Amino acid sequence: MKKPLLPNAYSIKNTEIIKRIFNNKDVEIYELSNEKFLNIILQSDIDISPSKKDKYNIFNMKIGDKTYNLFVSNVNYSDNVEQLFDKLTKLQGFDAVAGMQELKKELREDVVYPITKKEEYAKFNLTIPNGILLYGPQGCGKTYIVKKLAEEINYNFFELQHSDIASPYIHETVGKISKVFKKAGKNTPAIVFIDELEGLMPSRRNLNGHQYKVEEVNEFLINLNDAGKKNILVIGATNQIELVDEAILRPGRFDKKIKVNPPDIETRKALFQFYLSKMPCENIDFDLLSKITDNYSNSDIEYIVNESARIAINKQLKFVTTEIVKQVLSKTPSSISNNTSKIGFKNN
Numbered sequence: 001m002k003k004p005l006l007p008n009a010y011s012i013k014n015t016e017i018i019k020r021i022f023n024n025k026d027v028e029i030y031e032l033s034n035e036k037f038l039n040i041i042l043q044s045d046i047d048i049s050p051s052k053k054d055k056y057n058i059f060n061m062k063i064g065d066k067t068y069n070l071f072v073s074n075v076n077y078s079d080n081v082e083q084l085f086d087k088l089t090k091l092q093g094f095d096a097v098a099g100m101q102e103l104k105k106e107l108r109e110d111v112v113y114p115i116t117k118k119e120e121y122a123k124f125n126l127t128i129p130n131g132i133l134l135y136g137p138q139g140c141g142k143t144y145i146v147k148k149l150a151e152e153i154n155y156n157f158f159e160l161q162h163s164d165i166a167s168p169y170i171h172e173t174v175g176k177i178s179k180v181f182k183k184a185g186k187n188t189p190a191i192v193f194i195d196e197l198e199g200l201m202p203s204r205r206n207l208n209g210h211q212y213k214v215e216e217v218n219e220f221l222i223n224l225n226d227a228g229k230k231n232i233l234v235i236g237a238t239n240q241i242e243l244v245d246e247a248i249l250r251p252g253r254f255d256k257k258i259k260v261n262p263p264d265i266e267t268r269k270a271l272f273q274f275y276l277s278k279m280p281c282e283n284i285d286f287d288l289l290s291k292i293t294d295n296y297s298n299s300d301i302e303y304i305v306n307e308s309a310r311i312a313i314n315k316q317l318k319f320v321t322t323e324i325v326k327q328v329l330s331k332t333p334s335s336i337s338n339n340t341s342k343i344g345f346k347n348n
Contacts, residue, residue: 066093066152093152097145098274099267106258107149111233115153129255131224131234133197135241136260137336139297142237145260146193155233156190158183162199174219181223181232188231197236198243205246217245224253262297262336265290271298272325275305280312282319289325296334304328 067090094104114121114128121127134142150157160180184190194200201217227234236254238244248254263271269290276284293301307328308320317324 067091067095093148096151097141097148099263099270100141100145101266103145103258103260106256107145107152110256111149112153127228128233130228130252131236131254132256132258133241133244133249133254134235134237134258134260136239137262137297138239139299139335140260140262141298142260143193143195144298146191146235146237149235150191153189156184156187158187158190158192160192160194160200162196171215173216177216177219177223181227184232185230189233190231191233191235192227194234194236197238197248198240201236201245201248202243203245217247221247221253224248262295263301265294268293268296268301271301272305275302276320279305279309280319282321284320284325285322288322289329292326292329293334295336297336300332300335304332307332 094108097104110132111128114126134146136142147157149155158180160177181192184192201220224234234254236244236248241249241257249257269286272284272286272289293304296304304325305320308324311324311328312318312320
């Protein structure tokens with residue numbers, strides 16, 4: 001007898017979850033397609049509010065290991081069917097990152113596996129990098145994937161934003177930098193993420209005698225040097241790597257530099273599937289949409305899908321269609337210039 005399956009042919013390891021979804025009825029489900037699975041639920045006497053029904057189009061998304069394991073560990077007997085589906089469809093970690101396969105592969109090899117397979121890596125005296133720098137055009141998902149990496153490895157997430165620590169008073173910014181690292185140190189394991197690194201840590205060659213800024217860079221370097229020993233992973237992101245202070249880019253500080261490119265055709269397809277799965281849609285030609293959005297960023301595609309949804313609502317249509325998305329595309333140029341999409345840097 002074959003094992004019961006969840007939507008997307010994801011093998012379920014605990015039939016009790018299936019029974020709970022069906023109010024503990026003795027229901028057997030074998031290799032049901034997403035549509036058949038959903039129809040059984042909607043045609044049963046399980047109470048699902050009409051406003052929730054369209055939400056379950058999310059079943060055309062793949063359910064991965066991280067999401068499945070978190071779902072199983074968070075199921076309660078008191079959960080009603082909508083609570084169960086909310087838990088099942090709230091993608092976690094890299095399951096929630098559409099496409100970006102090469103970037104996820106690098107992060108798995110450099111960060112995830114040294115943590116989840118610690119003994120294997122310890123044999124070769126390998127650990128996670130002291131720091132990682134993600135660089136490339138804006139809007140390509142750098143901040144988002146760092147947050148999902150924190151979920152993937154169950155690290156606490158702290159963000160060091162330039163706007164949060166900037167101060168007109170000399171030495172105050174230095175204190176704020178130290179404070180963030182101390183807070184992370186009390187909540188390890190942790191990721192400290194710095195967006196727009198070039199603004200916080202500019203090259204000291206171009207500071208023209210601004211000693212207070214030199215002190216800020218030095219304070220950051222002190223905390224960066226000790227981060228690994230304190231079980232803190234420091235990750236920076238920048239759109240202008242050439243403006244970042246050179247000392248920060250040396251091995252032993254930001255050991256790993258990873259270029260985050262605009263999404264390729266497969267990633268663009270996955271992004272359209274990801275965003276459109278959250279709303280009613282019909283006859284979507286994902287292959288076409290991915291072909292005609294070359295050099296569009298992740299945030300561009302999210303904006304296009306959201307604008308398409310607004311048009312559908314305003315025209316009182318039941319679904320978003322390919323034609324509506326194409327209509328929005330015709331009025332929405334890419335936010336990535338040809339220059340920024342060609343930024344290059346040698347990986348270490």
